[in-house]
Amino acid sequence: MLPSDAYLKKEKKRRTKRACDFCNLKRSRCDGENPCSHCVLINKPCTYLRAEKKRGRASEKYPKNPKRRKDCRQKDVDEYDEYKPDEIITASPVLESNVTEIEKTLVPTNVHNMSTSQSENLDGLHYHSLTKKNLISADYKWPNETISSPSNSSREKTVLIEPHSPFSTPEEHGKGLIYQHQYRPYNSPELISSEYALNFNHYIFSIDANAFKSPTFLKTQHNYSLIDNINLDSITHSAFNGVRYVLLLKVLPYLQQVNLPGNVASDVLEYYFDNYVSPSCKISSILRKKTFLTLVNPVLSAEEQPHVRNTGEALILTILTTAVFDISHFFMTGHKRKMLFGKLIQIIKGLIQISSTDEDEIIDGTFDDIVTCCHLVCISPLLGNPAISHLWLRRGVRLAKKLRINEEDLSDVSEEVREERRRCWWTLYILDKHLNIALSTSTVITDQESKDLFHPCDDSIYNDITIVNLPSPFENDIDRVKGIQFNRVGPGVFGWLLMESMIIGSLVYYKMYIMNQRKISSSSTSPITSDSMGSNDDCSIDFRNQLKVHLDMLESSLPSLLQYSKVDSSYASLVTCVLNSLLNKDVFYWEPNGALNDNGTNFEEDLEWCIKYSEAFQDLITSDPDMRRYPFVIRLYIFFACVDVINLLNNLDKGFLKYKNSNIGALDSKAVKMKADALAVLCNRIKSMAHIIVRCVESCMSTLPADYLRVIRNIIMDALRDMDCLLLVKGFEKQFDINREKRKKIISVYSYVVNGAGIGL
Template sequence: MSGLPEASLEIESNCEGPDRVRRACDRCNMSRTRCSGEIPCRRCLKLNHACGYQRTEKKRGPKPRSARPISAPGLHCDTPGLQAFSSRESKISRDSDADSRSAWKEVVPSPASTAPDSHPNFGALVPSASFNQTLSSDRVTQCWLGALDYGCIPIDLSPFVAGYHGESDTTCRYPCLKPILPLLTGTITPRAACDLLDVFFASDDGIGPRCPYVPSPVIRRKSLLCSSNPRPVSPALLAIILWCVSHTPNLYIFQDANTHHRVTQRLYFLSMDLLGASDSDKPESKVDNVLSFVLLACVISACEFFKEECLGWWSKAVLLVKRFGFNSEARITEHVPLSQQMSLAAREKHEEQRRAFWLVYALDRHLALYFHKPLQINDSECQVLNPLPEWLWQNLDTIRVEDLPLRICGPYTCISGTGFFECFLPLMVILGNIIDLRSRVQRPRLENTDEACLIKSIEASLLNCEYSVQNMRLVNEHTEITISGLTSPSIPSSSTVGDSNRQTTCPTEHQMNLVALYSQYMIRVMHILLYGKWDPISLGNGGWLASPEFDMHTSNSLIIRGLLGQILQMDKDLSFMPFLFGIYLFHGSMTFLVLADRAAQTGLSPLVQEACEMVLRANEISTMAFNTVFQRKLCRALRVTLYKAQN
């Protein structure tokens, strides 16, 4: 080697390829691309992705015998569901056959779609297209259980227990969890499962963690968590509730990110097992099945890579609501004798069905705007009573039947409280009217002679809704319990509800002011959606900028700027409704992108600069909770345009 010239040595050293990094980041590992091994790596830095190294390091080849899990008596049970689940876990170390691999390829999305590690492969467990035509339980079981081929899933399901480190607490505070406790053995402790249920029913008072994917629990807390006679609930819904709540950020239950990741995956596969084996035609499981589909769609919608899977689950929820007749008051009460309709069990069952329908109705409008899809539930199909106020629903067992307020059938547009059905549902009714109007405008071959009348009707609804917000504030200043609205009479006095219930359910002044600010903000966004453009490209059109609608658009945006500043003062991390607020924040911020672009040509005024910076800060805070693509692109475009205008 000493006799070789230096040039040949130099060529030989240059021919060697780049050194292979010891460990790739999670994103590069998922997409099978070369990683630089840095934190953050070059590829994630270039694509503005979140770079992390949270997955478990594994060595190639079979595990040594000393490292293989030893079967423990506490990890086995004679329950058939647990035996089936354990047998599926044992398939992880074996390759599946050719038929399973072919079935897996039909339901798994293409490898080009890279998914974050915090979500399992939702696409593998979504019912096939044939399931849209019928909802028989046999078809459900074949579809779900046939897709559950664990041998193709690269996931570690070795026995472990997530919960409180070093604590052997096997006591269960809530008897409703006993049907699935054997299935949770080796995954989470009974105490951790009870804590997840507490988070599911957490109120919006800002104390303790609250799951953002649960707009409304639908089920009464006292009914499900009763220690003596809990409400019967399907095991599938219990598992899905635990899986949904496990996605709550900053949970103290899990030890680290790796444990959190493994628990969510195991709970998901357990939920699919139980959901596929359940019978959707049982009368006692109707609400449970609808709520299961709703929770699945809500969690999966937060992952931008599984849009079709989310819409698939959502379509099943809408079909079940219509099939069970939750949209008709006559069908809700048809099988109950008149002598039993006043009992607590009957009232609770009927109200659960009403709340399940209105939850699906409201989220149908929200997801239609989010995904640019048509509505699946029309206002003409809503022949059901309005839901009870939240505080009254939670204390239904202490209130007499004759003291319940009179209610009307059909949608309503008046905000009367701080609950989901009291403040968000009326706004979604107006949003549905706007979406219907936009769909008519986009069909030029249809006659739109009544377009002006429809716009005036929507304007009147917005004014009525805004007035109801002011009325809600006035009522809260003079009464202890805020239940008054424009369409509902006064609720009885404190003789029907104890002082303790009133203190725990009555909204505070901070909650009332926060709900009022969010409601006023969304009302202004509805004005923008009614008159403005829904995408930045059409918004920057020269003809639109010269129209009188743009002036109205700008005036509403300036009002939004003031409301957004007050919201950020009261809710600095936008944690009141982070799952729902992102799309409305996006539509309320697009006008400032046009104003910043015009300021880059004519000069940047201090007012426009301050407003753009505030909107930019709000969107950046929102993306910290739910990192959506459209908000990231808006932040990037607004930041670049504002920088050009400043220079």
């Protein structure tokens, strides 16, 4: 047989039954020696031996899009895995893939035996075959960092790079040190081009406040060799499954159960304690970053690791679940995020159970269980039932009262422990008032129970890892606020939102009083109007005037907040504007349908309030375009503002009456033109104002979705279309009335009367 006929002897490639979906989709080889990431994570042998497929049956699951890849059996001489074993020293990779493999650790004798002349010729850190295709591929295994000489490319050595904590400072390691800030995901601009990734001097320490990807810091000295900075204690072993923090070693079996690699879990933990962009489900910083982010010492066993805070497994998994929801990470692709979120929730429910709401039942638990309940209050609405949040809140408050964390601990404990107790109790207080107004529930925490507890310290001090001892309100900080105050605001949740929550608590009491005055049964079907409110008696008027005084005190102190944070000032201004609107209207906030059915509403007054809303929303969307700072809290006040906007759009036919006078025919053409121009200006102003509010609703929905925001957004857009038809289509008034009644019927679902659930549907 001629050599040209050798292809006739080639065996026909056939599909085997033991092939994973990941390899089948990529049309690539996966065997026992070089398994793909999918088979490694699920610990499954894969024998799909076909390297490439040109034709085949296409389907929705396996699209007909074969990818041409280089045969892995034909390796170049420049491949990093062709190096001799005696010349390789394993190092911690700069970017770790989602594949966990056992690395062989060798003694770095060759590096220390290098001569001075050899070390002077080393000019940078190089990657081999580092392309964008490698970065996108999930199976790409990062090579060890090597140092190459431009004069002799064949002489290459692998050196160790000392990993450092994300909160290291140059003062801790000496002067003249430069930190390079890189991001782990494959779309990092610093890693696309190997020319710039090789030279450390091109990129000096830079932090992007809008990016929320977990960083990796590399340390080197300017104009010096990297060999001088080798630290033998920083060799990364794979015995801990890639875990970088001691805290995660306690839940390592659970991480393996949910198929979460250790390096990804470390990234998630870093994202939770990020100072710039925190998870959207995290309402406050109860736990301190310095205490929890303790690096693993790779040369020690798990029992010999540095001592960290004794944290419960449920709390650690809850921290990871909170950050998994919206972290931007290459591992969280497709359905992985949803599956991981659900598995973690199931494990947490098995570790901490919801007890009965019976006040006489004895409840046991620790302080970590209270913090876990605080997180689950914010996570529960994502699972489809917002009412579960109140059950977690009641359990956390009952346990907090049993452990008496609402009182100052005068025992011999550290100030950090006292600060954790204060932050946990005031977080429960904020969540209680928030759920009171959102879900139409009764209050669980009274102001009397919080009168003897100091307010938490500033977040910038609490999250500063350079501060070892926190300031004590008994010694150093004599100006710390205690109990219920309305005239002191500051940055952060405990700076301004806590004061707003105290106002909301008073509003809840006012609501309960009005509801008792009305005495509306759950079977009542009569529409609620301003005449049936029953809020005109002397007692209710005095109580409302007192609320206005407290709100004015809070509003007068808001300008001082601007010097600390523009974003916090924008959020506080919007919440204050909504609360002012609720207090100044006859129809109160707990019944949106009552506001829409009120025939005595004033169109000009509603327009004035909506203009104030639009200005506050415009300021907020400029300061925080993604609405990432306080999405869990602010979306409720967005809902209340949108109800007023819908009320304005529903009464457009009344507002247009003065522009459509019946005697308009007797007027001259100039007067008719002036009225038409004024009507056009009014419509454009209303439309512009409504679009600004819709933009904020959509931004908040993209960060933290909610069904009631989606409904309220669609209603506003429908009302805007009716406004255009009311102006352009003759005889549209009848259809406008029909559409208005439909919008009222939809809004009536969010009811705050007896047995009403508010927005907790």
